[in-house]
Amino acid sequence: MTWRLVRYELAMIRRNRHAWWTLLTLAALALLSFANLSLEAARANADKREVAAAERERWLGQGEKDPHSAAHYSIFAFKLSPTLATLDSGIEPFVGQSVWLEAHHQNDMLDRPQQKASLLQRAGLASPAGLILTFAPLVAFLLAFVAVAQDRERGTMRLALGASAHPRTIVRAKTLAIWGGMAALLVLPLAALALMVAAIGGRLDTDILLRVMAWTVLMSAYLALLAGIGIVVSLRAPNARIALVLLFALWIAMALVLPRTASSAVDALRPLPSSQAVRQQMLDEAAAYWTAEDTKRHQAQLLARYGVARLEDIPNARMAELDMVERHSHQVFDRVLGALYGRVADQDRLFSGLGFLSPTVAAQSLSASVAGSDFSHHHHFIVSAERYRRDLVNAMNADGMAHRADSNERHINDVRLWSAIPEFTYPEPTLGGTSGTAIPALVALALWLLAVTFLVDRAARRLMP
Template identity: 30%
Template sequence: MNGVLLIAKKEIQIALRKKLIAALAIVIMGLLSIALYTGYVAYNQQRAIIEQAKHENRTEWLEQGDKHPHIAAHYGTFVFKPKTILSLFDFGLDTYTGTSVYLEAHYQHEFMFRPAQDHSSMIRFGELSAAMVFQILIPLLIIFLAFTAFTEERENGTLKLLISQGVSYSSIVKGKIIAYVSILFAIVIPFFVIAFILSTVITDSGSIPDVGLRVLFLLIVYVVYLSIFVAFSVWVSMQSSTGRNALLTLLTCWILFTIIIPKTTANFGESFYPLPSMKIYREAIQKDIREGLDGKNPKIAREQQLKKEYLQHYKVDSIHKLPLNFEGMRMQAGEDYGNKVYDVHWQRLIDIFNHQNRISSLSSFITPYLAVRNVSMGLAATDLNTSIHFQKVTENYRRELVRKMNLDMAQNSKYGEFYEYKADKNLWKTVKDFHYKTMSAYEILSQYLIELLSLCCWGLVIFFLLNYSSHKKKPVL
């Protein structure tokens, strides 16, 4: 063990003396600092805007004045996706999924005000975030740090000297990996400490309650990811005849892992499972509402059947004699059927997304970058699953709002009485203010089991390769 530590100490000293490595480390730490600061500023600005807009819309809803409940249902309101504190670390899909949605009767509107709409086409290449630095740039630092791990020793003759003194290949490998991981820890740990302090000091309105646990999971995931790159770089150096070959091999793998394969898998997903256009999607929903999901139950027939059921239930021969306003019940029945149709089409859309994401998840067995990217977005609550969860919560909120309006109309007004009946603020108050809480960290991780398994497999494969190569190497060069 002393030999391993001595080798690690020597490697750290050599790395610190290399100006290129020191310069790269400074650049990485600088980029992390800039990314953290800009992310924090953007978080504060967007959160302040959202909180203000949320307060204004709630006030507008409560102060809309006396009016018919169904008019109030169309007056509607906006709800806003809260900005989570961990989004300053990993922007994820927040730039593309929109920040607000308008809620009203009969319609499920799409999310509006996507930040990506205000950017140029260069946004497709990504934004500078701390997660991007960890996922793409630090592995590049690792490559320049470790590509000469064995080739330099071999070229200088020091590897032969170490072996002749009884030091095993396994000890040399362990010492070098410990050294490089220690250097990375010196860069990474302070950042996560600052992130943890920020996440606990800054209140997040309860939208993401388990921030500390998520930060811990993020730390573990990134340590595993970067350790895989360290071990892989050491193994490539062990197998390469010259440092030039090792560097070329590692840079090729880096380009494949972080650029080519992720883009290729995304294109495959879009090609194999294309999404319908918004126009086709909306038209299909309206068609099924008019004609019925089976095409044999049109809207007029459904309304006639509903009328018949109410007349039979209350044993009267006219809707004017019903003890409630049939128009309100008819509207709610229409809402319920429209919701049913929407759920069917929405689930089809989600299935397409899931098929596309499954390709990305399985591709994480080819590149660990996809695994850590997906898990990182999930833990930061900026992934697609969180966006879908938020849309489900907002849709349930919309349905409850409309239901309250329609039932009040049915219970407190008469048939044919529309503009004559007006509800007031007491009814508006029964619609509670919208609050959103993300899924727990464990729920999120349960949706990324493939990615977590792939990271474990990458670790085991690299460990096996290092162990196998260490024992296969000849003791004398």
């Protein structure tokens, strides 16, 4: 009986052209957004691969030179767009896509897509997830208003209850109809297209399949929660007019006001230092240029490390000093940038925890995490690129230290050494393999679902003929 009622409720919803076409419009916008992001990602990734190949040729073709000079000549590393950023672009438009890997410096990421973004992209509404998270509440509430409040005004629900239909069955059918219609039009087509695009691009694997499944479950749960909220408000409101006002106000608060309030609260409670202050701290603790006093201190440390009395007794004192200073900078970068990235993770964790204020906040955190477009995934790339930079510089310095050279000459190497450095490749982390900053959001969303389920059941029990 329940499924017959669900089909009936879906038919009733489709007869209301205003509500049904609102849902179809949102679905069309989400699909257009997905198509646009897919084309942009394909073009950007093709350009990055082309430039990366040219960078590799430039590195191999740099000719004969001192290995440490080669470490300064160095190379760019490029970050491909996350496979599922077409579902939720997350922070990708706001972070760099390439980094210059050179000796003595852990450089900032460059080429932020947001610098060339449209107005919708700057507002965060250019991805399917952004559209669903922001406007699905409005659509769900409108459908709930049509399914419940107007039925009560016309007396249709009273007739159904008088015909011995169980109140819980009626409410459950209406909720399932709203949820099923929205999930079928908003979530399932996007999930299928994401898998198809990943397969065409040769990036479909078990992890991507798991991520798409997780994103589908997440968004479906979010839509179910919205349907439940809409049903409860429509049932408990004194009349249809008040129900409509309450639902509209709830959409504004839940999807528009509270996410921005949560973001502002995070900035106020967990402020970050300016990039200039962080960069200056690194320069103060690991200067790229040395004074005469720095040189004397370095030489004393080298003599003690090698257990000799003269610099001439060190096979390649210049390279040994460069290597020592380079490794000191690694410690500084790990301490200074590690503290910064830790504070960013704290911000994400706090924002995720504020999902208790609004299910939209919780779903926003979880969606970006599942799609691989949150900060924890971006930080994973930063760490991988920095590890490659250090391996490259250390290899250049090690080759120099392995060959004796006095103060007036330098050891020279060629393409045989350059080609020994592997190309930079970046494997995306698996689901669950990055920081768990979104775990509080998962707990919050689960509690929201439990609370709304309880409220729907309670509202159904209070429903009288």
